[in-house]
Amino acid sequence: MRTIPHWINGQATEGTSGRHLDVTNPATGEVAGRVNLAAAGEVDAAVGAAAKAYESWGTSSLATRTKVLFAYRELVHRHADEIAELITAEHGKVHSDALGEVARGLEIIELACGIPQLLKGESSTQVSNRIDVESIRQPLGVVAGITPFNFPAMVPLWMFPMAIACGNTFVLKPSEKDPSASLRLVELASEAGLPDGVLNLIGGDKPAVDRLLEHPDVSAVSFVGSTPIAEYVYNTGTAHGKRVQALGGAKNHMLVLPDASLDLAADAAVSAAYGSAGERCMAVSVVVAVDPIGDELVGKIAERAGKLRIGPGDDPSSEMGPLITREHRDKVASYVPQAREQGAEVVVDGTDYTVSGHENGFFTGVSLLDKVTSEMNAYRDEIFGPVLSVVRAKSYDEAIALMNSSPWGNGTAIFTRDGGAARRFQLEVQAGMVGVNVPVPVPVGYHSFGGWKASLFGEHHVYGSDSVHFYTKGKVITTRWLDPSDGGVNLGFPQNT
Numbered sequence: 121m122r123t124i125p126h127w128i129n130g131q132a133t134e135g136t137s138g139r140h141l142d143v144t145n146p147a148t149g150e151v152a153g154r155v156n157l158a159a160a161g162e163v164d165a166a167v168g169a170a171a172k173a174y175e176s177w178g179t180s181s182l183a184t185r186t187k188v189l190f191a192y193r194e195l196v197h198r199h200a201d202e203i204a205e206l207i208t209a210e211h212g213k214v215h216s217d218a219l220g221e222v223a224r225g226l227e228i229i230e231l232a233c234g235i236p237q238l239l240k241g242e243s244s245t246q247v248s249n250r251i252d253v254e255s256i257r258q259p260l261g262v263v264a265g266i267t268p269f270n271f272p273a274m275v276p277l278w279m280f281p282m283a284i285a286c287g288n289t290f291v292l293k294p295s296e297k298d299p300s301a302s303l304r305l306v307e308l309a310s311e312a313g314l315p316d317g318v319l320n321l322i323g324g325d326k327p328a329v330d331r332l333l334e335h336p337d338v339s340a341v342s343f344v345g346s347t348p349i350a351e352y353v354y355n356t357g358t359a360h361g362k363r364v365q366a367l368g369g370a371k372n373h374m375l376v377l378p379d380a381s382l383d384l385a386a387d388a389a390v391s392a393a394y395g396s397a398g399e400r401c402m403a404v405s406v407v408v409a410v411d412p413i414g415d416e417l418v419g420k421i422a423e424r425a426g427k428l429r430i431g432p433g434d435d436p437s438s439e440m441g442p443l444i445t446r447e448h449r450d451k452v453a454s455y456v457p458q459a460r461e462q463g464a465e466v467v468v469d470g471t472d473y474t475v476s477g478h479e480n481g482f483f484t485g486v487s488l489l490d491k492v493t494s495e496m497n498a499y500r501d502e503i504f505g506p507v508l509s510v511v512r513a514k515s516y517d518e519a520i521a522l523m524n525s526s527p528w529g530n531g532t533a534i535f536t537r538d539g540g541a542a543r544r545f546q547l548e549v550q551a552g553m554v555g556v557n558v559p560v561p562v563p564v565g566y567h568s569f570g571g572w573k574a575s576l577f578g579e580h581h582v583y584g585s586d587s588v589h590f591y592t593k594g595k596v597i598t599t600r601w602l603d604p605s606d607g608g609v610n611l612g613f614p615q616n617t
Contacts, residue, residue: 122153124299126162126323127306129169130316135162141296141325146212146442147432149480155299158324163291163331166320170262170289171337173317178259178287182236185285192281192312193229196222199308203273203301208433210298211272212441212482213396215433218273225277227565228583232281238588239286248616250601257592259287260339260363264332266353267302268345269295269444270399276302278569279342280309282587284318288339292321293332297444299323333357340590342582343367344401346502347528347574354577365590366577367401367570369502370530373523374404374559375545377516378413380535384557386420388535392559393508394428394486397443398452401575402531402553402560405503406492407510408519414512418490421508422467425486431475442482443505449482452505456487459498459509465490470506494522502528516541524550529572533559552576 124143125132137159142151158166196203204218211218231238241256265279272294280290294302299321306321322328332338333356340363343353347368357364374392376385392404409417431438443449453471460466470485484506492499492509499509513519523532533555534545542556552571555561563569563584570581580590600606 121151124153124155124303124323126156126158126166127303127321128162128166129173129320130310133162135159135323137162143210143296143298143300144445145209146444146482147434147478149446149482152209153300155296155323157296158322158328160327160331162322163324163328163335166291166322167262167332167335167337169317170291170320173315174259174261174289177284177289177315177318178261180287182239185287186233186235188309188313189229189233189235189281189285192309192314193226193233195308195312196226196229196305199304200226203304205434206301206304207272207298208441210300211269211444212433213399214438214441215436217396218433221271221274224562224565225274228277229281231565231583232285235282235285238585239592250603251616252599252601253596254599255594255596257286257588257594259592261288262291262337263288263340263342263591264291264293264338266293266329266332266341266343266345267295269297270396270401272298272301273305275344276305278344278582280319282583283591284314286588286591288591289318290320291332291338292319293324293328294321296323296325329353330356333362334360336360338362340364341366342590344582350577351574363590364578365570365580365582367582368575368577369504369528370401370403370571370575371406371499371502371526371528372402372404372531372533373406373408373526374533374535375408375410375516375519375523376413376417377410377534377536377538377541379537380413381537382413382417382420385535386417386424388533388557388559389421389508390424390428392533394425394440394506395560397440397484398506399444399504400560402562404533404559405507405509406499407508408513408522409510410513410516410519414490414510418467418488418510421510422488425468425488425508428486430473430483430485432478432481440486440506443484444482446482448505449484452503452507453484455498455501455503455507456489459489459492459496462496462498464492464496464498464509494525520545520548524548527574530575531555531561531571533557533561552581
């Protein structure tokens, strides 16, 4: 059986903990390999290698860093199909979706290639008599990333390219459910010329996470995952003196006003709710239909949902693949009968769906729930699967009040032809990312990704200019060019003259 190793100080290593976890192909239910689970010793070795590498990488020139990053960009681009195949084999998403994930990760590598421009400081000349002031940013040291199963390539690429571009060294702890794509990205960085120890990877579960959060040589931690774990990572990391950005869960609402094109809105709702089997923190999980369009919109969504092709991700005809584990599939499916019992109308029930020849795979069909209310479990919980709820609202004001009462505030969207309504929505909705006629408003790489409320713990969003600030610390230098006439003791507070 294939064993997925750690990557420490430029080489693969099996580790010494003796603990492993099976890695399963979700389309077949078969065990495809096993991942090593790190104990404290492996974590310490990875952090130690990163700390040693930081001694030279932290003072390396921007030219040295960008040379490696440009080479890395070309390697990831060249191996995009291979990386996508690894994602499909362990996560289950269809190949085209996996390729899209790699492409979005490449955006951040390209952003990191421009680090000389992003790290430029500021300078003020002659702020006082013969005194100049400049501001610069310097790396933190060893930083870590803890990434989720749903984007095993893209989310690591949100983190470590910018971190190492800023001069830090990095320890990555990917999801133990699908680590191979992350490992391949780390291997390619080594092939691109990244010095040993600058980028390390450890397989692991909670013990590895806890050791990273408490390790005295780790200066900062980036995390993406569920809200309860994000809060735990933030509280634990900050209690140990670390800078932490922890992105949590979501319950993304899509508001459809009566003037919207219902065909376009239905297309968008299906694409955003059921893409990647709903295992996206930016998936639309609630459509809020403002009277009187609810019945017509639900009919159009149901018509499209019934035509989706569900199957293994390596089948080019498949539009949606399986869920990550059998347990998660069963939990997702349980929300449909619960919703029926609590008074919702089950318009499409995909819970008994099977794929011929893949009966042991973790497949479910898509489900559509109508007339959902805010008291129902399907509305209150982050389902993280292909279950779309439709809530009816009598007015825009009622809809925005409902949306803003959510404990999450990751992404949201409005569908309308009314520019005034769209502008009002942008300003009034309480979410970090907003789409206007865009159902999945994931920002481009040179802006930043992050939510509000329980969707983000910490001040900084991911990538964009926020990454530079998160992975560096500021320093202000005041310089006085002495003149022979200067001198004398003055105990007064300095003033600019």
